[in-house]
Amino acid sequence: MTLPLRTLVTVPPQASRGQIIWIRALAQHPMENGFRHNENGQRISRNLLTDFVCQYNGVEVFRAKLHTGVAANPLIEFTTVATESGELVFEWRDGQGQSAWAQARMEVV
Amino acid sequence: MMLQRRDCLGWLASLGLAAHCPAFADAEQAQTAIRALTGDAQIQSGRVLLDIPPLIENGNTVVMTVQIESPMTAHDYVHSVHVLAEGNPLPHILSAYFTPRSGRAHIVSRIRLAENQRIWAIAQMSNGSYWRTFADTLVTTSACTEER
Numbered sequence: 001m002t003l004p005l006r007t008l009v010t011v012p013p014q015a016s017r018g019q020i021i022w023i024r025a026l027a028q029h030p031m032e033n034g035f036r037h038n039e040n041g042q043r044i045s046r047n048l049l050t051d052f053v054c055q056y057n058g059v060e061v062f063r064a065k066l067h068t069g070v071a072a073n074p075l076i077e078f079t080t081v082a083t084e085s086g087e088l089v090f091e092w093r094d095g096q097g098q099s100a101w102a103q104a105r106m107e108v109v
Numbered sequence: 110m111m112l113q114r115r116d117c118l119g120w121l122a123s124l125g126l127a128a129h130c131p132a133f134a135d136a137e138q139a140q141t142a143i144r145a146l147t148g149d150a151q152i153q154s155g156r157v158l159l160d161i162p163p164l165i166e167n168g169n170t171v172v173m174t175v176q177i178e179s180p181m182t183a184h185d186y187v188h189s190v191h192v193l194a195e196g197n198p199l200p201h202i203l204s205a206y207f208t209p210r211s212g213r214a215h216i217v218s219r220i221r222l223a224e225n226q227r228i229w230a231i232a233q234m235s236n237g238s239y240w241r242t243f244a245d246t247l248v249t250t251s252a253c254t255e256e257r
Contacts (some may be wrong), residue, residue, distance in 0.1 A: 020212035033221070035198050039209050061210045069194055069220050070254075071201030073169040077217035 005029060005100035009090055013081035014107045016049075025052065027092050027100065033068040036053045051093040052076055057086035082108045121215070136227070139193050141201040143231055146191055147239050152231065155243040157190070159230040161220075168222040168252035175205070177214035177232045187214035188233045196226030221252035 006028040017023050027049060034046030052074075053060040061080045080088075090102045143152070160174040177187045186209045192202040205216045213233070222228075226246055233240045 033198070034254075056210070060160075061208050064218075065204040065206075067201035067203060069197050069222075071218075071219040071221050075151070075217070075219050076205075078205070079211055079213045079215055081212040083210070084132040100172045 003094060003100040004091070004100045007035075007100055007102040008091065009077060009088075009092070009102045009104050011104035011106055013105070014109060017082060017084075017108050018083045020079050021082050022077060022079055023054065024075065024087070025054070025090050025102070026073060026075050028073050029092075029094075031066070031070055031072045031074060033067075034080055035068070044059065046095065049092045049094050051091075053091045053093075054080070055089045055091075056080060057084065068105070081105065084108050113146040116183060136195045138158070138231060139195040139200040140225075142193055143191075143229060143241075146231060147233075150237070152239040152241050153183070154241060156240040157230050157232045159192075159228065159242050159244045161228055161246055162196050163244075163246060165222060165246055166186070167249045167250045168224075168248040170219045171222050171246075172217065173220050174217050175215070175230050179214050179234065180198045181207075181209055181212055181214060183209045184235065186211070186235045188235050190214065190230055192220070192223065193229045194220075194226055195228070196224045197221065198223060201215075202228070222248045223251050224248055 008026040010024040032047040033089045036044050052064045062078050085108045091101045123250050156178045158176040179187045187207045189206045191204045193200045204219050207214050229243045
């Protein structure tokens, strides 16, 4: 099932071959850690994005596991080497096995 | 006199307030979690840079940078890095898994911190060796536990 998440990824539209590029991936999510209470004193149940994966033309280049210590609207910035023109696909997965996707195209010259 | 968390919790308990507080991890629990990741392997100090502001006004979003020294070639790269907290309700914060195609072992993220504490970053290299560093922080407004 697809999560109705707002996601934002920043990938340079163009890079030279072999260049190390920065990628920023942001998802709008409360990252509810299960330790907080609402105004009625009831515990708010845990709801976390647990996994983040980046694939570059179908090959996994970066992965992260997120736990309760990650802030709401998780931001992940990482690097990869621009090897060839193509698609970068980003996936966020939550604790219930649902996913949200984003993708970006990069031209390598 | 330094005010210890234990004392505060004791006073809160006597006031019947402690039921609201989740149990925090402590240094020992964080070390147990690190051992669960590394097994019996030796963990060396160095090669890892963990950048967290030493004084944090709001523990709900703290910018954290982790960088590991490595040539990042096909045969010598950083496999993963794990960030753990000594004073959050649960020690695990995040783990990042790199590949030689990462180019650099460097990540930026935003984390939550519940109180004054030490944060650990443990990196595993492609040859199986472990390296670590820590950062100490003072947190003014706690994350995790505040009421909505």
